[in-house]
Amino acid sequence: MKFIVALVLVYHSHSVLRIIESVLFTITIIQCTVCIFSSPGIIPRNNIKCQYKIKNKVTVLRGRVFKSKICRTCGIFRPLGSMHCKRCNICVNHIDHHCNWIGNCIGIQNYRYFYFFINGLNVYLLFGLIASICMIVLNDKTVYIVFSGFMTVVNVVMFLFVCGLVIKHFYLIYIGCSTYMRIKYKIYFYFTGNLRGTLR
Numbered sequence: 001m002k003f004i005v006a007l008v009l010v011y012h013s014h015s016v017l018r019i020i021e022s023v024l025f026t027i028t029i030i031q032c033t034v035c036i037f038s039s040p041g042i043i044p045r046n047n048i049k050c051q052y053k054i055k056n057k058v059t060v061l062r063g064r065v066f067k068s069k070i071c072r073t074c075g076i077f078r079p080l081g082s083m084h085c086k087r088c089n090i091c092v093n094h095i096d097h098h099c100n101w102i103g104n105c106i107g108i109q110n111y112r113y114f115y116f117f118i119n120g121l122n123v124y125l126l127f128g129l130i131a132s133i134c135m136i137v138l139n140d141k142t143v144y145i146v147f148s149g150f151m152t153v154v155n156v157v158m159f160l161f162v163c164g165l166v167i168k169h170f171y172l173i174y175i176g177c178s179t180y181m182r183i184k185y186k187i188y189f190y191f192t193g194n195l196r197g198t199l200r
Contacts, residue, residue: 017131024124031117032102040107041093043082046075081181096178115169122162129155 070077071084074091078084081094085105088098094108106114132155135148172178 021127021131024120024127028117028120028124031113031120034113035099035106035110035117036102036104038104038110038113040095040105041109042107043074043076043078043091043093045091081178083180094178095180096172097180115166115173118162118166118169122159122166125155125159125162129159 071091073084073089076091078091079093082091083095084091085095085098088105090105092105092107096106096111096114098105099114102114102117104110129152132148132152136145136152172182
């Protein structure tokens with residue numbers, strides 16, 4: 001109960017609320033911009049055309065055999081966990097996924113920025129959710145209550161979606177795997193040498 005009263009008092013001082021919102025918004029935009037413009041870990045192309053007779057290289061890891069294929073576009077052997085992104089037209093080292101929201105691949109070099117971005121976005125959405133609830137509590141006009149109720153529903157949906165994304169990536173970091181490796185090779189065990197440790 002004291003927490004709700006404190007929130008209502010903070011919301012009454014609109015300047016404090018605007019400052020907090022501005023700071024959170026700025027941090028989220030900066031994190032998003034870093035994700036958009038950072039390199040995901042591009043594997044350099046081979047200028048010579050790919051004329052390999054061997055089609056696959058085999059990597060054995062924890063008693064399991066993985067095949068590394070040739071990328072005909074880049075003219076290289078793709079290391080384990082790497083993939084050629086058709087949208088970006090590059091081979092990415094230890095790719096996690098291509099994120100349509102930011103228009104960039106998420107790989108070993110920018111994975112930490114992506115993870116910090118979705119965490120920052122989650123905090124910003126949580127703040128928006130609390131602000132919407134405060135608007136419902138404080139206002140007595142029907143228009144404000146309807147608008148705040150709509151914004152509360154939107155914030156709840158967005159917060160749950162991004163929260164699920166944060167939990168999923170936390171689990172992937174914990175087991176040392178990437179989204180691509182998990183889908184492609186169906187890895188569900190503790191996996192060393194991939195994305196584990198990129199946040200340290």
